[in-house]
Amino acid sequence: MKKGTRAWLAAGAAALVLAAALLLLLRRRGPGFVPELLSRDDGRGGAVAEFIKVKLFFLSETSRYLQPVYREIEMPEAREELYRRFVSLLLAGDGAHIAPVPAGVQLRSLHYLAGRQMLLLDFSESLAGSFPGGTAAELEFIYYMVDNVCYNFREIKKVKFLIGGNESKSLAGHIDLERPFFPDFTWIQEP
Amino acid sequence: MKKSIKAGLLCAVLLAAPLLSAPPAVSFRSFDHEGYTRVVFQSDRAFAYSVDAQDDRLQLRLNGRADFPAPTVAVANSPLLEKVTCEQRGEGSVLTVHFRGAAAVRKSFVLEKPFRVVFDLVRVEKAPPPPQAPPEAAKGDAAAEEPAPAPRPKPIETICLDPGHGGEDFGAIGRSKLKEKDVTLRISLKLKKLIESRTGLRVIMTRDKDSEVSLNTRASIANNQLAQMFISIHANSSFRKSAFGSETYFVSLQATDPEALELAQKENQNAEDPGEAIQNDELKMILWNMAQTEHIRESSKLAEAIQNELNQLLGTRDRGVKQAPFRVLMRTAMPAVLIEAVFISNPSEERKLQSDDFLDKIAQAIYNGVSKFIYAYNGSLK
Numbered sequence: 001m002k003k004g005t006r007a008w009l010a011a012g013a014a015a016l017v018l019a020a021a022l023l024l025l026l027r028r029r030g031p032g033f034v035p036e037l038l039s040r041d042d043g044r045g046g047a048v049a050e051f052i053k054v055k056l057f058f059l060s061e062t063s064r065y066l067q068p069v070y071r072e073i074e075m076p077e078a079r080e081e082l083y084r085r086f087v088s089l090l091l092a093g094d095g096a097h098i099a100p101v102p103a104g105v106q107l108r109s110l111h112y113l114a115g116r117q118m119l120l121l122d123f124s125e126s127l128a129g130s131f132p133g134g135t136a137a138e139l140e141f142i143y144y145m146v147d148n149v150c151y152n153f154r155e156i157k158k159v160k161f162l163i164g165g166n167e168s169k170s171l172a173g174h175i176d177l178e179r180p181f182f183p184d185f186t187w188i189q190e191p
Numbered sequence: 192m193k194k195s196i197k198a199g200l201l202c203a204v205l206l207a208a209p210l211l212s213a214p215p216a217v218s219f220r221s222f223d224h225e226g227y228t229r230v231v232f233q234s235d236r237a238f239a240y241s242v243d244a245q246d247d248r249l250q251l252r253l254n255g256r257a258d259f260p261a262p263t264v265a266v267a268n269s270p271l272l273e274k275v276t277c278e279q280r281g282e283g284s285v286l287t288v289h290f291r292g293a294a295a296v297r298k299s300f301v302l303e304k305p306f307r308v309v310f311d312l313v314r315v316e317k318a319p320p321p322p323q324a325p326p327e328a329a330k331g332d333a334a335a336e337e338p339a340p341a342p343r344p345k346p347i348e349t350i351c352l353d354p355g356h357g358g359e360d361f362g363a364i365g366r367s368k369l370k371e372k373d374v375t376l377r378i379s380l381k382l383k384k385l386i387e388s389r390t391g392l393r394v395i396m397t398r399d400k401d402s403e404v405s406l407n408t409r410a411s412i413a414n415n416q417l418a419q420m421f422i423s424i425h426a427n428s429s430f431r432k433s434a435f436g437s438e439t440y441f442v443s444l445q446a447t448d449p450e451a452l453e454l455a456q457k458e459n460q461n462a463e464d465p466g467e468a469i470q471n472d473e474l475k476m477i478l479w480n481m482a483q484t485e486h487i488r489e490s491s492k493l494a495e496a497i498q499n500e501l502n503q504l505l506g507t508r509d510r511g512v513k514q515a516p517f518r519v520l521m522r523t524a525m526p527a528v529l530i531e532a533v534f535i536s537n538p539s540e541e542r543k544l545q546s547d548d549f550l551d552k553i554a555q556a557i558y559n560g561v562s563k564f565i566y567a568y569n570g571s572l573k
Contacts, residue, residue, distance in 0.1 A: 061433045100430035133356075133363030133371060134428020135440065135531050139515060141430075169406065169518060172363075173356055174425075174529075176518040 035152055038072065050075040052082070054152045056089060057188045058097030059140055066144065066188045069094055083119060083153065084110050090148055100140035102130040108165065117157040118180055119149055125164040133172040142175060143187045150183035158182050214256040215306075217286065219275050221266060227297060228271040230288055230310045237306045246293040246315060250285055251308060257284040271314055288312075296485075346569040349393040350386060350561070351418035353519065354379035355425035355529075358403025363428030365541035371426045372401065374544050378532065379424050381554035390562065410522035414482075420493065420564075421527035422557065423519055426544060428536035435537045436508025439498040440529045441490035442483045442521055443514030482524040489526035489568070496567075497530060497560030504556040505549075507533055507540070526564075530557060 036053040052075050057066035073085045087107050093099030106124040113120065131137070146159045160180040161168070170177050215234040222229045232251060239254040259277035266272040273289045290312070298311040354375040356362030362371025376398070383394045395416050397409040404412075413421045427438070483490065494512045502509045510531075520527045532553045533540040543549040 059430055061431050098430050132428050132430070132536065133361070134534075134536060135425065135438075135515065135517075135529070136427050136429035136431075136434060136534070137363070137536075173360060173406065174515075174517055174519075176516045176521060178518075179516070 034154070037075070054086060054089075056094070057144070057148055057151070058094050059100050059144065060097050066147065067097055068188070069097065080110060080112055083112060083149070083156075086149070086152065087121060087145070090145060100137065100144045102127065102132065104130065108162075112156070114155075117155060119153075119156045119159045120162060121145065121159060122162040122165055128163050128168060128171060131172045135174045138171045138175045141171065142177075142181055143184055146181045147183045147185060147187050151185070151188065214258050214284075216258040217253075217284075218260065219264060219286070219288075221269060221272055223269055223271065226313065228269065228294075228312045230272070230312060232286065232308045234306045240308065242296075244296045246295065247290055249288040249290075249294075249296065249310060249312070251287075252280075253284045253286070255283055257286070259284065259286060271312060344572055345419070346572060347392065347419045347565050349395065349416060349418045350420045350422065351395050351397065351413035351416065351523075351525075352379045352383055353397040353409050353413070353421060353423040355423060357398050357401055360403055363426060363535045365535040365544070366538050367541060367545075369535060369541055369544060371428070371535055374426045374532075374535065374550070375424045376401065378550050378553050378557075381550060382422075382424070382557050385554055385558040386561065389558070390565070392565075406519040407522060409519050410482075413523050413525065413527075419525050420561070421520070421523045421525055422497075422561070423517075423527070423529040424557070425529060425531050426533065426535040427531035429534060432536065432538075435534050435540050436510040437498070437501040437505055437533055438510035438513055438531045439494040439501065440513050440515055440517060440520075440531070441487065441494045442527065443516050483521050483527060486524070486526045490520075490528055492567070493526045493560070493564045494528045496564040497528060497557055500556040500560040500563075501530070501532070501553070504552050504559070505533065 035055075038051040038053060039049070051072040053070055053072050056069050056071055058069060060067045071089055073082065073089070076082055076085065084107065087110060090099065091101055091105060091107060093101070104124075105127045108122040108124055109120075110122065111120040112118075131141075142161070145161075149159055150156050158180040161177055163177075168177050215236045215238050217232055217234045217238075220231050220233070222231075230249070234257070238257065241252045241254075243250040243252060256279060257277070262277055264275045266274055269291070271290060271292070271294055273291045276287045276289065278285050278287075288310075293315045294312045295315045296310050297313045302309060354372075356370075356372035356375060358372075360372065362375065364370055379396060380399070383396060386392055386394050395412065395418060397412050398404045409423075410421075427434070491512070498509070498512050501507075517529050520529055533543065535541050535544060
């Protein structure tokens with residue numbers, strides 16, 4: 001085989017592989033957000049703190065979509081602590097929007113199961129005890145949590161809810177809560 | 192060399208283009224096991240399809256074209272399968288599995304990596320020929336071997352109504368303290384009366400008084416009573432006070448599908464070797480929850496029929512037909528829907544729910560939808 005032909009073939013094969021890889025990459029990319037890492041000093045020449053900018057989505061009376069709001073979280077050393085701070089922001093809510101969480105609900109614990117790419121969120125028993133009921137409200141709570149978490153942290157593919165440390169059949173008698181939830185980004189509205 | 196690379200890239204794009212638009216290559220294989228036969232259609236990529244099962248054949252109708260090894264593939268040494276054919280119809284391909292005798296689909300599911308559509312088929316007895324005076328010679332042993340009637344879908348005779356919540360479970364509570372559990376019971380009792388008086392169908396209820404019934408028990412009542420339709424009645428509630436309107440749900444396995452597939456992949460060896468018991472409890476649970484899977488199409492039609500009537504009679508906002516993983520629906524083995532009539536959390540709709548006339552309208556709308564569905568369903572059996 002001539003040298004020129006070999007070069008052509010090699011280039012063609014390489015290009016094929018590249019094209020296939022690119023295609024695969026494009027097909028796998030879903031909606032998501034890469035939190036921005038920010039550094040800030042204390043203005044007195046002291047320690048530099050690192051923050052990440054996250055994008056939270058809240059419910060609103062005027063739209064059927066969850067609405068985006070940016071927040072900053074001081075970057076902790078442990079990844080799970082970052083998730084915990086993020087979920088705390090979701091529980092705390094935002095004055096201008098609705099956080100579909102009953103008042104007084106707390107996050108008891110949180111675990112990330114890396115092998116299953118699943119975040120376990122264990123809420124206080126008041127979640128079920130004071131849940132207002134209704135299918136719409138259950139779905140609002142579930143996808144508020146799942147979409148926000150999975151949108152901001154792409155390593156998390158699914159979320160499983162525990163209440164008081166235990167699996168619960170449902171929040172208020174509708175949606176099956178014993179299984180993990182995958183995000184449904186049709187709930188959120190990109191600006 | 193630069194020129195070579197450019198030309199190579201061009202070649203790659205030209206070569207890759209037809210590959211990307213080429214129809215999926217579909218292959219077929221089958222396994223005979225004790226009591227059933229597993230049929231697997233495997234493809235190099237996922238494809239959209241619908242299934243039509245008759246007692247003499249199973250059709251997989253692909254929305255697009257498929258590459259199948261031959262127009263006809265004979266199945267050797269199978270007690271149940273004769274051959275598989277592939278025809279091109281319009282824009283799509285139809286793959287037909289022809290049975291030896293009569294068979295029915297016991298279970299079907301999809302696996303990924305590679306994409307596979309799997310059916311478990313069981314032999315069923317063929318319907319006898321229409322009664323006629325057979326010649327004397329045909330009687331005797333040969334007549335005794337004549338197959339028994341085949342089980343065919345029956346016209347709808349029993350409907351299960353499920354008033355949501357009850358007892359200590361109040362459901363949602365409106366601003367003026369109206370309880371969802373009371374509203375759902377009142378609508379259900381009205382609906383029961385309508386169905387029984389106008390159609391003569393048997394109506395069973397998961398509760399007919401203010402009592403607490405677990406979600407699993409509700410589904411069990413419907414399954415054990417061999418109900419052919421399950422209607423769960425609810426009033427909605429939202430964190431958004433302005434939310435209003437009616438919506439009808441049927442079950443969604445979408446939220447669980449990837450999980451089921453992931454587990455199925457782990458159990459991949461078992462998936463095609465059912466001799467080994469499935470050990471994974473989570474997978475067992477998912478499979479059990481898929482009791483509703485084979486009825487999803489009918490459930491969707493029922494939901495649509497009811498939602499159309501709610502829109503016409505209630506004059507409220509049409510929130511549409513939706514899907515969600517409802518615990519009670521997942522466990523029912525029949526067409527099943529959950530109706531969220533209006534929002535008890537919306538003060539204006541709560542006021543309406545306090546009116547007997549409005550509850551009559553809701554019951555009437557559901558009845559209209561149900562009777563239209565039954566008419567179409569029973570008609571399709573003729």
